[in-house]
Amino acid sequence: MTAGDRVRFALSGLGQTLITCGLIVLLFVVYEVWVTNIFADAKQHSVRTKLIESWQDAPTTGSSDQATVPALPLPGGAQSTTPIGSGLAVLYIPRFGKDYSRAIVQGTNDASLEKGPGHYVGTQLPGEVGNFAVAGHRVGKGEPFLNLDQLKPGDPLVVETKDSWFIYKVKGDTATGDLSTAGVDGVPGRQIVNPSDGQVILPVPNHPGQKATEALMTLTTCHPKFTATQRMIIFSALSRTVARHGDTLPTELGGTL
Amino acid sequence: MYVWLWRHLPGTTALRLLQALLLVAAVAALLLFVIFPWVEPKLPINQVTVNGQ
Numbered sequence: 405m406t407a408g409d410r411v412r413f414a415l416s417g418l419g420q421t422l423i424t425c426g427l428i429v430l431l432f433v434v435y436e437v438w439v440t441n442i443f444a445d446a447k448q449h450s451v452r453t454k455l456i457e458s459w460q461d462a463p464t465t466g467s468s469d470q471a472t473v474p475a476l477p478l479p480g481g482a483q484s485t486t487p488i489g490s491g492l493a494v495l496y497i498p499r500f501g502k503d504y505s506r507a508i509v510q511g512t513n514d515a516s517l518e519k520g521p522g523h524y525v526g527t528q529l530p531g532e533v534g535n536f537a538v539a540g541h542r543v544g545k546g547e548p549f550l551n552l553d554q555l556k557p558g559d560p561l562v563v564e565t566k567d568s569w570f571i572y573k574v575k576g577d578t579a580t581g582d583l584s585t586a587g588v589d590g591v592p593g594r595q596i597v598n599p600s601d602g603q604v605i606l607p608v609p610n611h612p613g614q615k616a617t618e619a620l621m622t623l624t625t626c627h628p629k630f631t632a633t634q635r636m637i638i639f640s641a642l643s644r645t646v647a648r649h650g651d652t653l654p655t656e657l658g659g660t661l
Numbered sequence: 662m663y664v665w666l667w668r669h670l671p672g673t674t675a676l677r678l679l680q681a682l683l684l685v686a687a688v689a690a691l692l693l694f695v696i697f698p699w700v701e702p703k704l705p706i707n708q709v710t711v712n713g714q
Contacts, residue, residue, distance in 0.1 A: 420662055431689060435697045436706070512710045514702055524710070539710040549709070602712025625709045632708040 436544045440518075444546030447519040452507035455491030459566040486510040492523050493530050495538070495548075496562040496657055499555055506548045508563075512539045521548045521623075524605050530563045531570045531645055534607035534616040542625040542636075549625035552636055556581055557593050560656040561621060561640050568647055569654045569661060572621045572640035587641075589618055595637045596627055604637045618642075 405413075486492050488511035496505045512522040521540035528534035540549035557576030562569060576593025577585035583593035591609050603609065604624070607616035619642035627636035646654055646661045653659025666684075670677040701707070 417662065428692065431692055432697055435693050436701070439693055439697075440701075517709065522710075541707060541709055544707060597711065599708065599711060604711055624711055626707060630706055632705040635709070635711050637711075 438544075440544040441546055444518050444520075444541075444544075448507060448546055451489075451491045451509055451519045452494070455494070455507050458491075488513070488525070489516050489519065491520075492565075494564040495521060496564065497555075497559075498562070498656060499559045500551050502658070506540075506546070508538055517541055518545050520546060527605050527622075528607065528619075530565050530621070531568060531619060531642060533619050535605055535609060535620045535622050536563075537605035537622040537624065539624045542627070543629055549623060552623060552625050552638055553627075555583075555594075555638055557583055557585075560643075561623075562654060562656050563621065564648075566648070568645055570619075570621075570642060571644050571646075571654060571656055573643040575639045575641055591620065591639045591641075593639060595639070597635050597637055599632065599635055601635070604635075604639075609639060 490510055491507040492510050493508045494505055495508050498504070506520045508521045508523055509516045509519045510523050510525065512524050516522040517539060518541075521538045523529075524537040524539065527537040530536050540552075541547055542549050542552065555574050557574055558578040559574045561572040561574065563572065564570075574583070574593050575587055575591055576583040584595075586592040589608075590611070595604065597604055603612060605622055606612055608614040608618075609620065609622065621640045621642070623638040623640075624635050626632050627634045649661060652661050654661040667677065667681070670680050672680070
């Protein structure tokens with residue numbers, strides 16, 4: 405083997421290694437934006453089926469608690485009894501398409517968020533005065549909040565529970581379409597914050613210790629896409645509540661309720 | 662590496678091709694189902710909660 409052969413051998417080895425690395429990175433992208441969705445969709449489907457079944461099995465009157473774990477004391481005085489990882493409610497966002505709906509699961513650990521949007525344990529439940537806060541993946545893992553940046557002021561966010569439909573409307577100025585405009589309560593429609601800013605999920609967002617008078621729903625996801633540098637926060641306020649009536653949908657979802 | 666592997670696969674060209682494809686599939690499966698799920702939570706790409714919850 406001449407010196408030239410050795411150089412050629414080393415260079416081709418290096419080239420092959422680099423190409424291999426490139427292919428592995430490409431495969432990782434495929435995994436992240438496609439394969440994780442397949443796993444997550446299966447989990448979401450299973451959680452949702454169980455949730456709907458539990459609604460049908462349980463008596464239709466009375467409170468919605470399924471006392472399977474010890475109740476946790478919550479800031480709002482309410483009790484959350486849904487076990488971590490189980491379904492809690494179903495979220496519909498017409499802006500994301502007619503068919504968009506996801507079962508919200510209890511808890512925001514990795515396992516819960518892989519099943520669907522996760523309810524921050526310790527924040528309020530749907531419809532309660534205070535803050536019903538939900539986190540969701542933006543890319544991969546079912547990507548429930550992929551298009552969270554496309555929400556506009558006044559867009560309905562519909563939450564279905566065993567007994568009720570809760571219709572929240574995204575905050576911000578509906579006249580100008582400006583999401584950053586804060587209402588009389590000081591809460592805007594959208595805020596981009598640092599990951600450590602836990603104040604956005606307080607009963608009165610960004611105001612520790614203040615007593616809540618409004619029923620809010622807050623959605624959190626990563627921002628910008630594919631990074632964990634910041635968080636995008638969407639605030640919405642409860643606009644109306646209707647009792648469930650069979651399979652009839654609220655008007656926001658094309659029904660008559 | 663790839664040349665070495667190709668030389669050491671036994672059989673006709675068709676058989677070698679089949680084995681090479683199986684090897685690629687095995688490596689891809691190992692990456693997709695074992696290595697990526699393990700490494701992904703350690704990367705700062707998909708954290709969606711505030712306050713580390």
